[in-house]
Amino acid sequence: MATNQENGSVLIPKKQKEAVKPPSMYQVLLLNDDYTPMEFVVAIIQEYFNKDRETATQIMLKVHRDGKGLCGIYPKDIASTKVELVLTHARKAGHPLQCVMEEA
Numbered sequence: 001m002a003t004n005q006e007n008g009s010v011l012i013p014k015k016q017k018e019a020v021k022p023p024s025m026y027q028v029l030l031l032n033d034d035y036t037p038m039e040f041v042v043a044i045i046q047e048y049f050n051k052d053r054e055t056a057t058q059i060m061l062k063v064h065r066d067g068k069g070l071c072g073i074y075p076k077d078i079a080s081t082k083v084e085l086v087l088t089h090a091r092k093a094g095h096p097l098q099c100v101m102e103e104a
Contacts, residue, residue, distance in 0.1 A: 024103055026079035030059070030086070031098040032067045040095055045071055048086055073104050 028049070030041065038060055045056035049071040063069035074082065079101040090097035 023075045025073050026076050026101040027073050027104045028071045028079050028082050028099065028101050029068045030063045030071055031100060032063050033096050033098065036090065036095040036097040038064065040090075040093065041097065044086055044089060044097065048082055048089075071099075076101075 030045070041060045041063060042053065042056045045051050045059050046053060049056075049059075051059065051071075059069045059071060061069075072082070073079075083099045083101050086097065086099040090099075
């Protein structure tokens, strides 16, 4: 703080507004393969992305038809964790299911 010499008042610097931008968001996508059973994919979507059976089935069909399907959009750390959980579960079950994240 600075003191004004003329009248002894204290000068308080104005606070500068800091622009806080929201964190980058990432899409978590499942990729199609010819080996992972559709029921397994539906179960993964329900378990790790908290989707109801109908929504999970729609996402699974999109993966099957279009080659990939969006499961959710999350901050980087959450998206990364979900990808790792899905991949670990799929490998333990013996399936080659691929799960990736892309910046939204």
